[in-house]
Amino acid sequence: MRTTLSSRVLVAGAGAGSAATLAGAFAFQYIGGMAPCALCLWQRWPHAAAVLIMVLALLVPNRWLMALGAVAALTTSGIAGFHMGVEYGWWQGLQSCSGGSIAGISMNDLLNPNAAVAAPVRCDEVPWSLFGLSMAGWNMVLSLGLTGVWIMAARRA
Template identity: 60%
Template sequence: MRTVILATLGSAAMLLGAYAFQHLGGMAPCKLCLWQRWPHAAAILIGVIILLTKQCRLAWLGAVAALTTSAIGFYHAGVEQGWWEGPTSCTSTGIANLSSEELLNQILAAPLVRCDDIAWQLAGISMAGWNAIISLGLVALWVQAARRA
């Protein structure tokens, strides 16, 4: 049960950290940032259910949730680094061959926070990258808890 508690608290800490950056640090999340939050919320819910029901086999679902947020984090970090294109609804696109009306429409339709901008980084790794890395550690905790079931 200790690993379930650690994994659950890990996702809670990641989610609280994201909200702290948003509400205390003034960093509005982009679309991909928001997508990364949902699996953490699911992992927290799964952890609470396990702790209440003692059904440790459900820890596999926690592992899936943590792996999902990690995958989204790696995808988001790749978008930020320009390794691949992100969703067109939250990344910048080229303006070549656009009429002035099309350009104005693109500007007006652009989201306030772009997914391909790095808002904050530590040691050259963005928040999305840190989420991906730390969440892989949470996957390991969930798998360990599931194997003990």
């Protein structure tokens, strides 16, 4: 007997996947003490959008909302892929996060040699990896999978 998942179940799963990915990112930040770089933060926004889209699509099932969820997941996957390439030196990153930006540091702290100023978090360093993939790499892979789930949901709607 063949069973197929409904579009509602797929939407819930895709949105829950984005929520879990966000929860993992916040756990690494607040429990693990790993401050995110600018590209890490950019990867979070499409996941947040996907969670919001999930809520809307569960309230008002709509193929276009599900397609928009796929776009959100694909967007974060693209940002993560770019970030992974920067981390592994395949291409240049943004100057603002790979060149040691001083954005957000006050002029007084810059001029005070005794001020405790945290070093900027660089986008071109791999702070954590598992099986050769950085966090950005895992986000790319997981988000591509979530894109597929959103597309399956849209096709079944």
